[in-house]
Amino acid sequence: MFTLRQLETFREVVRARTTVGAAKALNVSQPAVSNMIRQMEARIGFPLFERLGNRLVPTPDADEIYRDSESIFSLYQAFSHRIETRQRSEAGHLRVVGTPPLANALIPQALREFLSRRPAVRVHLDTRRITGVMESVETRMADIGLGLNPPEREGLSYEVLAMAQMVCVFPPGHPLEDKVAITSRDLTGLPLVLYEPNTSLDRAISSDILTRELRTQAVAEVRYSSLACLMAEAGLGVGFVDSLTATVGDRYRLSARPLYPSQPVPVCVITRKGEPAKRIQATFLSELRRSPALMAIQEYGAEVPDHAR
Template identity: 30%
Template sequence: MKVITAVISTGSTSAAAQLLNVSQPAISKTIKLIESEIQMPLFERTGRKLRPTPQAFTILPDLDRMISSHESINQRIEEVRLGRRGVIKVAAAAMASSGLVPNAILRYRREHPNVDFAVTTSTTKEVSRLVYENKVDVGVCQRSIGYSSICSQAISSALIVCAMPDSHPLANLDVVTPEDLMPYHLIVSNFNEPVLGARIAETFTRRGLHPLRTLECNISLTSFALVSAGLGVALVDSYTVPIVGVTTRPYRPKIALQVHTIFSGDQPLSPLVSAFCDCVAQAAAERHRSTMPG
C-alpha cells in the first residue's frame, strides 16, 4: 500500500524508493507483484515515468485510510507496550473510592496522561468477585476472603472515626468514646460488612453499653449525608472525605481497617496496572499520614 501511494505521489520508482528508503528494483518488483495479484494495471509506463491508471486513483483514498489506520494501530501497540496508553479497570470499596482512588489516579496521570480508567464502587465482597472473574484489573478494599486465586497486598490502615455536624457538642471533644455517644442516635456500618459491624458493637458491649442505634449504612459517604440531615452521629472510616458541614473526631478504642490492593493470581499484572498499584500505595501512605493521629 505504501509503495503504490509513494509511486502515485512521486511519479517514479526511483523517487518512491528514496521516499521509502528502499532500492528502486524492490519498488518495481513490488508493483509487478501487486498488479499480478489483483489482475489489474495500476500504472502506465511512459519512459522512466509511471502514470497512475484511473483504477489506481479510484482505490487511492481507501489505501490512504488503511495506511493511516495501520500506523495508528502500530502507534497504539507501541504506547501500550511502553505503558503509555491503555484502559485500567478498577473496582473499589466505598471507603477507597471517595479519596484514595481519585488521588491515586491523579498521581498516575502525571506520568501516564493517555491512560483511561473505568472505576466501579461496591462492597468488599463484590469487589473481590469482580477481581476473581477478571472483570476488573485491580481492586482496592479490605482483604479478600473466600477466593484462593486472588492475591492481595496491604497498603495502609484506616481508622473508624465519629462523624457529627460541625456545631454538634461532640465536635468539642478531642476523642470520642462509646460513653460519649450514649445520649445520641447512632448511625453504624453493618449491612454487607458484618465483621466491621460486630467490631463496632463489641466496643459498646464490653462496657455494658447499649447505644441508641437508629440507622445502619454500609457506605460512609451516605452516612455523612444522614449526619448532615440531622439523623444522628455516625461511626465511619477515616478514608472517606467528609461532606460540607460534617466533621470527624477519632474514635476510641481504635478500630483499624486494613486496606489492600487485590488482583488475580491467574495472570501477571501488566506494566500499566503494576504502575497504578504503586500509585495507590503512595496515595494510601499519604492519606495514612494525614488521617492517623499520633
C-alpha cells in the same frame, strides 16, 4: 440450545420491554428482534413474554433464563475484553474497581496524578460492594480491586496499603467535638447511624465499642460511608466512617474524632494470587502506595494519641 446472539437479543428485550427498544440498542431492525424471539420460543416450546399494552413482560421462566445467562455474559465480556487488549499495548488499559469509600476518597485523586503523565492510557473504573469487587477481580473484569477490611478468599492476594481507623462524625458544634477520642460511654444515649450487619465497615467496629446496648440506639442502618456522612451532616445521628472518608477535602460539613480503643480498618488492594501484574498495573500500584490521600491517613492518626482523652 441458543446462540449467543439469540441470548443477547432476548436480554435486550427483557431490559427494554419492547422489541423497538431492543432493536435500537442492538442496532438492528425491529422485525429481526421479533423473529429472533419467535425462533427462541419455538425451540423451547413455551412463551418468553406476555404482552401488556405496548410492553413485553417476561414470564417467570424468562426471568429465570435471564438470571442464568448473567454468568455467561460476564465471562463473555471478560473474554472479549482480553481479546481487545491483545490488539493494542497492554500498557494502554487499566481496569480498577473499588468500594464506594475508596472510589470517593482515594481512586480519583490517584488516577488524576497517574493519568496526567500518561494521556494515552485508558481507565475503566467501577464501584461495587466488597463482594462485587472480589468477584470482578476473580473473573478478570478488573485488574485491581480496592476495598476496606475485605474478607479472605482463596485465589486472591491482599496487600495492606495503609491502616485507616474508624472515627465518629457529627456536625460542628456537637458536644462530642470537645473530646479527643470517643469511647462507647461517650455515645450512650445518642442517636447513631450504623451499617448493615456483617458489612466490612460494620465488622471494623468491635463489640467492645459498639455494644449491644449502643446498637439499640440506631436511628438508621446504611450501606455506604457516604450515606453515613450525609445522615450525620443532617443531624440525624452520630455516624461511623473510615478516616480516609473523614479527611477527604471539605466534602462534608462534619467534625471527626477517633474511637478509643482505636478501631483499625485496613485499606487493601486486591489482585489475583500467583499472577504477575501487567506493567501498567504495577506502575499504578507503585504510585498509589505514595498517594497523598494515603499519607493523610497516617497524618490523621498521628494527631490523635492512642491513650484515652
